[in-house]
Amino acid sequence: MIAVRDVTKSFGEFVALDGVSLEIPDGSLTALLGPSGSGKSTLLRIIAGLEQPDTGAIEIHGSDATRLPPQRRGIGFVFQHYAAFKHMTVRDNVAFGMKIRKQPKDRIRARVDELLGVVGLAGYHERYPNQLSGGQRQRMALARALAVEPKVLLLDEPFGALDAKVRAELREWLRRLHDEVHVTTVLVTHDQEEAMAISDHIAVMDHGSIEQVGGPRELYDEPANGFVMSFLGPVSRLGDVLVRPHDLSLANEASDGARPARVARVVHLGFEVRVELLLDGRERVSAQVTRDEAERLELGEGAAVWVRQTRAPAVRVPEPASTPT
Amino acid sequence: MTVDRRSRILLRVLGLGYLALLLLIPIGIVFYRTFEHGAGAVYDSVTTPAAISAFSLTLTVTAIAVPLNTVFGVLCALALARGRFRGKALLNAIIDLPFAISPVVVGLALILVFGRGGWLGGLPFQVIFSVPGIVLATIFISVPFVVREVTPVLKEIGDEQEQAASTLGASRWQSFWRITLPSIRWGVAYGVVLSVARCIGEFGAVSVVSGKISGETETLTLLVEKRFQNFDLAGAYAASALLALIALGTLLAMTRINPRRDDA
Numbered sequence: 001m002i003a004v005r006d007v008t009k010s011f012g013e014f015v016a017l018d019g020v021s022l023e024i025p026d027g028s029l030t031a032l033l034g035p036s037g038s039g040k041s042t043l044l045r046i047i048a049g050l051e052q053p054d055t056g057a058i059e060i061h062g063s064d065a066t067r068l069p070p071q072r073r074g075i076g077f078v079f080q081h082y083a084a085f086k087h088m089t090v091r092d093n094v095a096f097g098m099k100i101r102k103q104p105k106d107r108i109r110a111r112v113d114e115l116l117g118v119v120g121l122a123g124y125h126e127r128y129p130n131q132l133s134g135g136q137r138q139r140m141a142l143a144r145a146l147a148v149e150p151k152v153l154l155l156d157e158p159f160g161a162l163d164a165k166v167r168a169e170l171r172e173w174l175r176r177l178h179d180e181v182h183v184t185t186v187l188v189t190h191d192q193e194e195a196m197a198i199s200d201h202i203a204v205m206d207h208g209s210i211e212q213v214g215g216p217r218e219l220y221d222e223p224a225n226g227f228v229m230s231f232l233g234p235v236s237r238l239g240d241v242l243v244r245p246h247d248l249s250l251a252n253e254a255s256d257g258a259r260p261a262r263v264a265r266v267v268h269l270g271f272e273v274r275v276e277l278l279l280d281g282r283e284r285v286s287a288q289v290t291r292d293e294a295e296r297l298e299l300g301e302g303a304a305v306w307v308r309q310t311r312a313p314a315v316r317v318p319e320p321a322s323t324p325t
Numbered sequence: 326m327t328v329d330r331r332s333r334i335l336l337r338v339l340g341l342g343y344l345a346l347l348l349l350i351p352i353g354i355v356f357y358r359t360f361e362h363g364a365g366a367v368y369d370s371v372t373t374p375a376a377i378s379a380f381s382l383t384l385t386v387t388a389i390a391v392p393l394n395t396v397f398g399v400l401c402a403l404a405l406a407r408g409r410f411r412g413k414a415l416l417n418a419i420i421d422l423p424f425a426i427s428p429v430v431v432g433l434a435l436i437l438v439f440g441r442g443g444w445l446g447g448l449p450f451q452v453i454f455s456v457p458g459i460v461l462a463t464i465f466i467s468v469p470f471v472v473r474e475v476t477p478v479l480k481e482i483g484d485e486q487e488q489a490a491s492t493l494g495a496s497r498w499q500s501f502w503r504i505t506l507p508s509i510r511w512g513v514a515y516g517v518v519l520s521v522a523r524c525i526g527e528f529g530a531v532s533v534v535s536g537k538i539s540g541e542t543e544t545l546t547l548l549v550e551k552r553f554q555n556f557d558l559a560g561a562y563a564a565s566a567l568l569a570l571i572a573l574g575t576l577l578a579m580t581r582i583n584p585r586r587d588d589a
Binding site: 048070071076077079083084085086087096100101141145148 | 493
């Protein structure tokens with residue numbers, strides 16, 4: 001288990017972390033999710049030992065690691081921009097940590113071959129990083145981090161510099177890799193879809209604090225506040241509650257608890273249709289229904305409908321919810 | 326920028342003509358005059374005891390000054406590129422001082438400090454009018470080259486590779502030798518070549534502090550000047566040609582290094 005206890009960190013005037021505590025269970029894949037400037041990367045770098053906290057402590061597997069330098073924490077770290085050793089071949093990059101540990105040559109050779117196979121770079125041993133694509137460089141960086149058999153794998157926006165398709169492939173691949181290797185993994189991301197798709201636990205961060213920790217489903221269905229709710233997906237504001245657009249149902253006739261509305265705009269998204277409504281002639285909300293539903297209700301601009309919530313309100317907000325940047 | 330064919334040729338003629346007029350023709354004449362009376366005379370002229378002593382003194386001074394400035398230069402570049410400390414801007418400015426100050430003034434300053442009655446005039450060994458003074462002067466005038474070549478390279482590569490090395494178990498020392506130094510090696514090499522060329526060619530500061538004792542404190546450049554003053558033109562040309570050859574050799578070494586800087 002990695003335990004973060006009441007960690008504070010400032011850079012000059014800017015408070016990057018404001019009394020953060022977090023426990024990361026062994027063998028899990030945990031995402032630190034938040035907008036830029038929320039402190040998620042700083043927290044990861046403090047766990048790695050690349051930054052020192054101003055106050056607070058870091059425990060890795062039961063022993064205090066707060067003052068340990070990065071090379072003695074038993075971690076593997078993957079950087080957003082790969083941090084490939086440009087003057088070394090792929091083989092030497094991956095072997096670096098084992099050479100530092102003075103492991104026997106034939107063992108290094110065998111392990112490099114094995115790891116390059118695992119990350120799908122078999123046969124690329126003698127290439128230099130500038131002869132690899134971004135996705136290949138990042139997989140090499142992963143092999144390099146895994147070569148030293150870390151107790152903890154830390155990834156800082158590992159797919160942030162890659163294009164959307166490669167990013168989606170690599171995150172599926174990372175999840176499968178994690179299921180095989182089972183090393184405790186912490187991933188920093190600002191992409192809620194990425195966090196939902198691969199992690200067991202998500203810690204949502206904002207302004208240097210952790211807003212909520214939980215599984216993907218728990219966070220989506222039971223967000224602790226408006227920020228978490230709106231960061232994890234689209235929201236509609238209905239009076240003083242926030243609801244998901246797909247938790248609003250539309251009908252042609254009035255029913256218990258339904259409110260009258262007029263259709264302002266219909267947007268076809270494919271399987272689903274987003275309906276923008278004007279409630280009581282002034283409140284704007286959007287609802288999401290299936291295409292069949294939209295056809296059955298004969299939704300069109302100016303049509304009168306009745307809007308009703310199908311789920312209990314998740315979050316009550318006295319003021320307009322803060323929206324993520 | 327697109328340039329049409331005719332103006333491209335014009336630009337080339339202008340550039341090469343300028344170089345030819347100011348550099349190639351004078352150097353060519355030196356070589357021509359040197360070998361005007363045959364190679365035998367040249368050989369005799371550069372193998373006199375005074376010439377051999379001057380040649381070896383120049384090489385000795387260079388061999389002391391360049392390694393010192395290389396080590397100091399890399400440390401200084403690391404401080405400038407990575408460090409966060411008070412007085413960084415000041416350090417940055419001081420490093421350029423040898424470019425800004427005339428070498429003659431440097432020589433005079435050394436005499437004020439190390440000469441008779443100077444702050445450090447009471448040292449047990451002689452500095453001024455002796456080899457240590459020449460070494461000091463040469464070190465001073467060649468300080469900036471390695472620093473100025475290595476600092477931008479360090480800034481460009483950033484410190485992420487070093488961070489990665491530390492997460493993989495490398496100590497600072499290991500990460501310096503295995504990651505930082507190989508990444509900046511072409512910058513260092515380029516700085517060393519420029520320093521060597523500068524050290525060999527130094528005249529002003531050395532001239533002031535050396536005392537010009539033939540066979541003891543006379544460097545190659547000083548020998549050229551002395552022969553010229555004594556109307557020994559053939560001897561001056563021969564020594565000049567030797568200097569020019571060493572300089573050309575180091576510059577050739579640099580052009581061999583230069584194209585490889587791209588993938589550094």
